Each structure stands twice: as C-alpha cells, then as structure tokens.
Amino acid sequence: MITVRVRFFAGHRDIVGQAEQTYEVADHATVAELWQTLVTAYPRLAGYTGRLLFAVNQTFVEPSAQLHQDDEVAFIPPVSGGTEDANAAVPYYC
C-alpha cells in the first residue's frame, strides 16, 4: 500500500467536510481509481464524475496516471463560470 494526500477545494470540500485527507491505496493505483473510492465514500461527489480534471503534484495528469507514495492529488472541477466552448479545450476528462 502507498499513502497519498488528497486536497479538496470548493464544492468538493463542502461535501467531504475537510480540505485535506490522507488515503492508503494499492500500489500502482490510478487517480481514476482513487476518485471512485472517494465517490463510494462520499456519494454526493458522483455528480462531478465525467467533468473533472485530475492533478498530481500540481500537474494535470490523465485518469490512468499511477499514484506514488506521498503524492499530492487534487480533483479539479472546471470552474469560474466557464462556458461549454471553453470546456472543449480541456485536455483530460475523467
């Protein structure tokens, strides 16, 4: 198992009730798998699935990116009144 730190912002933080949590995940777990774990723990997060960006150590990553010990993970919903057109430019949706 490895330990990762998850940061929560905005609506996610309101749902989870904390700005940060530490999770133990399987070796080679992906960010997408970690998201599914979180959705199971906090079903209200499910509404964000499919319109989410993933970041590891402050860098955008693909959903299939593998996690490593002490990684800092963030789940970033597109933001700030962005339009559908602007969202079309987003590289990775999960």
Next chain:
Amino acid sequence: MQPFLITAEPLDPAPLVAYVTTPEDGAVVTFAGVARNHFGGRPTASLYYEAYAEMAVPVLTQFADEARTRWRVGRIAVHHRVGKLTIGETAVLVVVAAPHRHEAFEAAEYIMDRIKALAPIWKQEHWADGDVEWRD
C-alpha cells in the same frame, strides 16, 4: 512585480501594463474580468474566489507559454484575485504586449479561455436572495 500572481489584494492594472510594455511592442491589451451583479438572470450580491495557489501560478505561466507558441507576443502578466469581491471589483487581469494589436488581442482571449476552462480557481456566487453556490 510578479507577472503571474494569485492575491487577496485588490487588482491594479497599472503595474502589469508597465511591466509588459517594452520598446519592441506597439500593442498592449488589458483584459479585466469584473464581478458582475447577475448570472443567468439571477441577481448576485457578491463573489468569493478560491484558488489552489501552488498549482494555479504554474498553470497561469503555462497558459502564457502556450500563447507564445501560437502568436508573436512579448511580455505577459496575469493576476487573479481570491477572497470576497464586491460587485465591480476586478477578479482577473490578463495583460499582453505584442508588436501588433491582432496578436495581443488573440493571445489575451486565448489565455482567458484557458483560465476559464482549466485554472484551479473556483468562484462562489453569493446570490442576492441569500443563497450561496459554488460555480462548479
């Protein structure tokens, strides 16, 4: 002057304009995103912005680098406000210099579109009727 900044202080375009202006560039475009008193026909009382600052600053820098690969532009500065904003306050400044105006306008719009779509910065609408809602 930090060209890329997340700050809780009110934004002032003057130092950004001074920073990007060089003798090589004949055009300086300043875009200001301003807190508006309505969204989707519903009255807004104020806005609150939150950022993942450790990530937002490098991401803003990256958007400027992307613009440089697409247009011939000079210096670029982007500042984004966080915290509570009253109506009329500036939430974001995108300031771009270029030899000619066409490139400066296009690069500024491109950077703003990228901020809207990707920057880890969140807006919370404080509606006039008292409701509070993250725009995510």
